Amino acid sequence: MENVKNNKKDKIRIIRYTTEGRAIITHLDFDGKKINYTYDSTRDGMGEQKIDKKKFNKDNICKSGPNYHMKNKPDNILIF
Helix, strand or coil: CHHHHCCCCEEEEEEEECCCCCEEEEEEEECCCEEEEEEECCCCCCCCCCEEEEEEEHHHEEEECCEEEEEECCEEEECC
């Protein structure tokens, strides 16, 4: 978050695991202006297998308690 505030390029990969141990991966790639968001659940054999890509302005990040969200109408996307 500090790098986003300072317009410094950065990348992060968040890996969450299902109860069956399958990985669900979120990539956030900040180019200094926009955040490229990729959600990859193709390794989850039990759920919906998809790759979802979106772009956000850095101002679309909001914090709610310990969680960070990307504001995207009509939904908010939980990042971590």
